[in-house]
Amino acid sequence: MDLFTYYRSTSSYRVRIALALKGLAFDALPVNLIRDGGEHHRPDYLAINPQGRVPALRVDGGEAIIQSMAIIEYLEELSPEFPLLPEGLLARAGHRQVAALIGCDIHPLHNVAVLNRLRGMGHDEGDVTAWIGHWIGEGFAAVEALIGDAEFCFGAVGLADVYVLPQVYAARRFNVDMTPYPRICRVEALAMQHPAFQAAHPDAQSDKPE
Amino acid sequence: MDLFTYYRSTSSYRVRIALALKGLAFDALPVNLIRDGGEHHRPDYLAINPQGRVPALRVDGGEAIIQSMAIIEYLEELSPEFPLLPEGLLARAGHRQVAALIGCDIHPLHNVAVLNRLRGMGHDEGDVTAWIGHWIGEGFAAVEALIGDAEFCFGAVGLADVYVLPQVYAARRFNVDMTPYPRICRVEALAMQHPAFQAAHPDAQSDKPE
Incomplete structure (x- = not known):
């Protein structure tokens, strides 16, 4: 999996914690939100995330999931061995x-x-x-x-x-x-x-x- | 179930749709966000929802769930017969x-x-x-x-x-x-x-x- 991330982005940080708690390996692909007016506005990134924000998670097959809540619920269903949600x-x-x-x-x-x-x-x-x-x-x-x-x-x-x-x-x-x-x-x-x-x-x- | 709701609240409206799609019966308990400065600020409502917003869903046993996303995911797990989320x-x-x-x-x-x-x-x-x-x-x-x-x-x-x-x-x-x-x-x-x-x-x- 590839995570489009920025180090101090609150929502990227959430996804990094979820991946780490689940022990899932990923490649971090930094998107600098400051440099050159923000790399998240570049056409190649907008093709991945039409909202132009981080994070985005590119999964097997090349499809990208955006929005940290959607990504984390996806990870919870993909990898239930270390659950983020309890029973009940x-x-x-x-x-x-x-x-x-x-x-x-x-x-x-x-x-x-x-x-x-x-x-x-x-x-x-x-x-x-x-x-x-x-x-x-x-x-x-x-x-x-x-x-x-x-x-x-x-x-x-x-x-x-x-x-x-x-x-x-x-x-x-x-x-x-x-x-x-x-x-x-x-x-x-x-x-x-x-x-x-x-x-x-x-x-x-x-x-x-x- | 009791739904604390306001007719034109966007997030109350979401929960009402989810309940209706699933065919779940509920009692609507209106919370007027305008009258008397807003009934959502009243102590009896804050005891149900410490954030003081609508909606809140009171379920069997008297516990309340707040935040429309949390309520809808709860309903999805409670009543999977009419799923809001597809397979896959x-x-x-x-x-x-x-x-x-x-x-x-x-x-x-x-x-x-x-x-x-x-x-x-x-x-x-x-x-x-x-x-x-x-x-x-x-x-x-x-x-x-x-x-x-x-x-x-x-x-x-x-x-x-x-x-x-x-x-x-x-x-x-x-x-x-x-x-x-x-x-x-x-x-x-x-x-x-x-x-x-x-x-x-x-x-x-x-x-x-x-």
């Missing part, structure tokens, strides 16, 4: 609701396209930072209420953790105060010790600038 | 990538909280309308490229259609020009004839104002 319909829904809350109601509001749109509407970096902090704060307050006091979000490592860690990375990058979210911070501290999360971390990617 | 891992990923694109990269950018935030930052209705049109247009261009020329998005009705129809409803409500998206319009026309989509439509809900 309600327990599975518990993981998926945290994933959807982060994937729908936090991250899309601070992706680079949205922030650039705000800048284009005349907002300075102070406004942009306040915007980011508002949505991460509101979303994390809900995540904090949903997850438990076990080790990871819901005990054994799973889909919710795959979503929480990259979102915490983004929050820290944007200097969001994490002290109101002790459960999320507990999950972060535990995951930072886990080899799969370490391998997937932006700092461990070959396309991270020196 | 890549075909399933095809549906899920359209769902995720709409659920993550279109709808969250024009939900009421985001639009009110923009208004609070000093933007007038012209700016807000341009914002909505930009994200729906960009997202629909990608959806148009992903879906096929069969009847529904991918032939038989499924998850992608569950997401497309409410998004088209929102687009028309916001006066987005739909002529660049003939495939999406084809899906819309077909679904409008389908009893499940008709039953789930905002106009058919008991909480729609006179």
